[in-house]
Amino acid sequence: MVSRLVQNMKVMKHAATFLLPPSVVSATNRSAQTYALVVLNQQIPKFTPLLWSHAKLRICADGGANRIFDGVPKLFPDQNQLNIQHRYIPNVIKGDMDSIRPEVHKFYAELGSEIIDKSENQDTNDLHKCISFIREQTPAWDHSNLCILVTGALGGRFDHEAANLNVLYVFSDMRIVFLSDDCQIRLLARTHQHEIHIQSTVEGPHCGLFPIGGPSVSTTTTGLTWDLCNSEMRFGSMISTSNKVREEKVTVCSDADLLWTISLKTPIHMGLTC
Numbered sequence: 001m002v003s004r005l006v007q008n009m010k011v012m013k014h015a016a017t018f019l020l021p022p023s024v025v026s027a028t029n030r031s032a033q034t035y036a037l038v039v040l041n042q043q044i045p046k047f048t049p050l051l052w053s054h055a056k057l058r059i060c061a062d063g064g065a066n067r068i069f070d071g072v073p074k075l076f077p078d079q080n081q082l083n084i085q086h087r088y089i090p091n092v093i094k095g096d097m098d099s100i101r102p103e104v105h106k107f108y109a110e111l112g113s114e115i116i117d118k119s120e121n122q123d124t125n126d127l128h129k130c131i132s133f134i135r136e137q138t139p140a141w142d143h144s145n146l147c148i149l150v151t152g153a154l155g156g157r158f159d160h161e162a163a164n165l166n167v168l169y170v171f172s173d174m175r176i177v178f179l180s181d182d183c184q185i186r187l188l189a190r191t192h193q194h195e196i197h198i199q200s201t202v203e204g205p206h207c208g209l210f211p212i213g214g215p216s217v218s219t220t221t222t223g224l225t226w227d228l229c230n231s232e233m234r235f236g237s238m239i240s241t242s243n244k245v246r247e248e249k250v251t252v253c254s255d256a257d258l259l260w261t262i263s264l265k266t267p268i269h270m271g272l273t274c
């Protein structure tokens, strides 16, 4: 019965081609994905301009707007700082609006950003509000081809980090990737078998795989140095950390939703001069 279910399970493919320059991706025609970018209120990764260039929709969660306003010009120290600020205009700024600075609010409002104040909702965090917006606004897009890249979800206050991880579980049917300068994280839903195509020029070899929403009775992987074979994983017992990718394709099949994390190589080229 279990093996029949496994056989019927759809395969979901993952590839961090958004960390490659757009010219490389289009030349090899490897990306059928549509990207949205959500910038949170934590330090932006150095490769944020690269993510920005891949994204069709760019959203700042409340104080994330300050991070673009202050942080992107610093990535281009030799260029005119005001010019840079004018080139990185979010489509939308959404949240409870208690962290965006007044001058940043005014700057982007005048340049056409849509500003959505959801201060009446004190039950979900700003990342949740942004993902809900993307989901509502993009019904026409094929959600299986939509990938939401998120910066600033990691590092900082632990309750914020926990709330951000919870968003991965709330929206477990959407592709959401958290990115910092050091690593990326995504949720591998138990509804699918997963094929992760490693972009070895920009990611790996260190990786981890573990359940946080509930234990896994059986997880099987291929392509890792320490592969799992019908293994049990749970906090308080075994979880897979400091593992390494051994092959260009890693496969994961589990009865639980798992977090997959892989290290990023530095420096990832920003992909663009602006």
Ligand SMILES: Nc1ncnc2c1ncn2[C@@H]1O[C@H](COP(=O)(O)OP(=O)(O)OP(=O)(O)O)[C@@H](O)[C@H]1O
Residues within 6 Å of the ligand: 040, 041, 042, 061, 062, 063, 064, 095, 096, 098, 099, 100, 124, 125, 126, 127, 128, 152, 153, 154, 155, 156, 157, 158, 160, 161, 164
């Ligand atoms: N210290 C932090 N660590 C991790 N994530 C953070 C941190 N600070 C902010 N974030 C992320 O950035 C988003 C926007 O944060 P901001 O500081 O603008 O608002 P906030 O009022 O602190 O957060 P929220 O209203 O969502 O509780 C948050 O929803 C969260 O996802």
Ligand SMILES: Cc1ncc(C[n+]2csc(CCO)c2C)c(N)n1
Residues within 6 Å of the ligand: 096, 121, 122, 123, 124, 125, 126
């Ligand atoms: C049980 C419970 N715990 C905490 C909060 C507070 N809270 C959670 S998300 C959020 C919004 C932040 O912008 C706030 C204030 C709540 N509502 N319910």
